Amino acid sequence: MARRILCVDPDGDARTDTVEALSAEFDGSDPTVEFVTAATAADAEGALTTDTAAVITEYALPDGTGFDVIGAARKACADAGCVLYTDTDPDTIDTTELRGAITEYVGKGSAFGADRLAQLVRTTVETKSQSSYPVPQTEPERLAALRSYDLRGDAVVSSLERITDLAAAFFGVEQASVNIIGEHSQEFLACHGGAEEWETMDREDSICTFTILEDAGSMSVPDVTADPRFESRSEALIGLGIRAYLGANLTTSAGLTIGSLCVYDDDPRQFTGEDEAYLRDLADVAIELIELRAAAGPAATAADGGDR
Amino acid sequence: MSADPAGTYAFPEWLPLEPISQGSTVIVAGPAFSNAEKLVEGMVAGGTRNGEGALMISTNETCRKLLESLRRTAADLDRSRLGVIDCSGQDIGSGGPEVQVKYVSTQSDLTGIGMKFSALYESLYGVATGGRVRTGLISLSSLSMYVDLRKLFQFAQTLSGRIDSADGLGAFTIDPTTHDTQTVNTLCQVADGRIDIREPEDDADGELRVRGLAGQPSGWQPFSLPSE
Numbered sequence: 452m453a454r455r456i457l458c459v460d461p462d463g464d465a466r467t468d469t470v471e472a473l474s475a476e477f478d479g480s481d482p483t484v485e486f487v488t489a490a491t492a493a494d495a496e497g498a499l500t501t502d503t504a505a506v507i508t509e510y511a512l513p514d515g516t517g518f519d520v521i522g523a524a525r526k527a528c529a530d531a532g533c534v535l536y537t538d539t540d541p542d543t544i545d546t547t548e549l550r551g552a553i554t555e556y557v558g559k560g561s562a563f564g565a566d567r568l569a570q571l572v573r574t575t576v577e578t579k580s581q582s583s584y585p586v587p588q589t590e591p592e593r594l595a596a597l598r599s600y601d602l603r604g605d606a607v608v609s610s611l612e613r614i615t616d617l618a619a620a621f622f623g624v625e626q627a628s629v630n631i632i633g634e635h636s637q638e639f640l641a642c643h644g645g646a647e648e649w650e651t652m653d654r655e656d657s658i659c660t661f662t663i664l665e666d667a668g669s670m671s672v673p674d675v676t677a678d679p680r681f682e683s684r685s686e687a688l689i690g691l692g693i694r695a696y697l698g699a700n701l702t703t704s705a706g707l708t709i710g711s712l713c714v715y716d717d718d719p720r721q722f723t724g725e726d727e728a729y730l731r732d733l734a735d736v737a738i739e740l741i742e743l744r745a746a747a748g749p750a751a752t753a754a755d756g757g758d759r
Numbered sequence: 760m761s762a763d764p765a766g767t768y769a770f771p772e773w774l775p776l777e778p779i780s781q782g783s784t785v786i787v788a789g790p791a792f793s794n795a796e797k798l799v800e801g802m803v804a805g806g807t808r809n810g811e812g813a814l815m816i817s818t819n820e821t822c823r824k825l826l827e828s829l830r831r832t833a834a835d836l837d838r839s840r841l842g843v844i845d846c847s848g849q850d851i852g853s854g855g856p857e858v859q860v861k862y863v864s865t866q867s868d869l870t871g872i873g874m875k876f877s878a879l880y881e882s883l884y885g886v887a888t889g890g891r892v893r894t895g896l897i898s899l900s901s902l903s904m905y906v907d908l909r910k911l912f913q914f915a916q917t918l919s920g921r922i923d924s925a926d927g928l929g930a931f932t933i934d935p936t937t938h939d940t941q942t943v944n945t946l947c948q949v950a951d952g953r954i955d956i957r958e959p960e961d962d963a964d965g966e967l968r969v970r971g972l973a974g975q976p977s978g979w980q981p982f983s984l985p986s987e
Binding site for chain 1: 861867868869870871873874875877878881882884885906907908909910912913914916917919920921923924925938939941942945948949
């Protein structure tokens with residue numbers, strides 16, 4: 452899937468120059484990059500999608516400011532890198548308008564202009580340096596590993612659901628799931644109980660996006676309201692019945708973590724070392740199952756009932 | 760300070776650190792009165808005598824106080840290559856004519872701090888030899904009193920990304936005794952390595968230990984600040 456970069460500038464020549472500079476920087480990149488342009492804040496906001504990886508915008512727009520576009524981007528594509536690329540002196544801009552949202556600034560008049568912009572946008576997109584969560588150092592390899600598995604087959608999901616059933620029974624909880632961490636979102640691949648109703652979640656709201664960084668292979672959160680990483684999102688999590696969390700990583704034989712097996716308690720709860728070890732064992736079984744299915748190839752998927 | 764081996768940043772003699780690769784950011788973790796902030800001042804401002812740029816983000820000390828402190832930690836400072844972002848909200852105009860200073864009225868305005876950092880970085884990049892700029896942030900702990908962890912992480916990671924893209928060097932201080940483990944570990948994720956500071960066992964001014972960076976001395980190393 453191509454990454455989208457949105458360039459917003461009321462001046463048509465300036466838009467063209469920006470796209471040309473960025474096109475040269477991203478020439479031959481994988482995944483490919485698709486450029487979208489807009490001349491107004493309204494058009495820019497309409498062009499934002501969940502696949503938008505970066506937004507480069509002038510400050511002064513005919514129907515608003517670049518901050519309007521950046522504010523909309525923070526809602527539509529929270530991970531996107533935002534760059535104010537402008538003639539406007541930053542000392543004259545009222546930055547309180549953005550209420551603490553982060554943006555880069557590059558002056559069009561600087562001696563380096565478009566070249567520095569291109570380098571900066573590339574780093575911002577490739578390292579997701581404006582995201583509100585850390586990403587593994589092996590993120591590109593991790594995403595490639597994830598893409599290499601066909602996780603849509605009924606049989607593999609059915610098997611993983613039985614593992615979530617076992618996890619829920621062992622921990623005496625009503626909800627458990629196998630979660631896959633994609634580039635921008637978390638997918639609930641197999642679920643037990645109320646988790647079956649859950650839909651895709653933004654990666655910045657996911658607990659598992661922190662779990663996949665754990666060298667120990669598992670992570671517990673005894674109370675989301677008391678953990679500084681999740682307290683700002685605790686209301687939404689509690690709404691899903693997640694007050695306490697235990698997750699264990701699905702780590703491939705190549706050492707790349709594609710997601711986690713998780714159990715959730717609707718009350719605060721301390722998990723023991725034995726609890727974590729047990730869930731890690733179940734997660735190991737889950738990833739072995741995924742890898743065995745992948746090794747068996749498409750024929751096995753078809754024989755097992757085809758795609759979902 | 761010895762010459763920088765290719766692709767690295769070297770440090771003044773009083774710092775027991777080997778050169779660090781360009782594009783790197785390190786967290787310098789030490790409790791109050793551990794001299795962690797002095798160490799960052801020396802790591803960052805010490806490069807101006809070689810023609811590099813130095814950009815200091817001072818969250819709660821005024822530019823005037825920072826300059827007073829730099830008299831000891833970077834005695835041969837070239838002020839024309841120093842930029843300061845003063846977020847203290849007081850004593851506006853204290854930097855003096857030769858230092859580039861930008862003021863942000865409150866530490867909660869991460870948008871303003873980030874944009875002024877970007878603008879000042881571009882300005883220093885233009886005058887620094889080889890575009891080499893070192894950045895110091897003192898301190899993450901102070902900012903954490905104004906914004907939640909996720910916002911602070913996003914801010915610190917954005918700074919780190921700019922430093923990486925421009926082949927600079929970053930050093931951010933944190934007082935680990937004022938945060939829980941999750942906060943410290945999360946903020947350390949923005950960096951390539953970590954330097955811990957502790958009180959000395961002898962008459963040195965402190966001890967440091969480096970983790971996560973190749974080619975550095977192992978174990979605790981004593982250091983003494985330059986004489987006043």
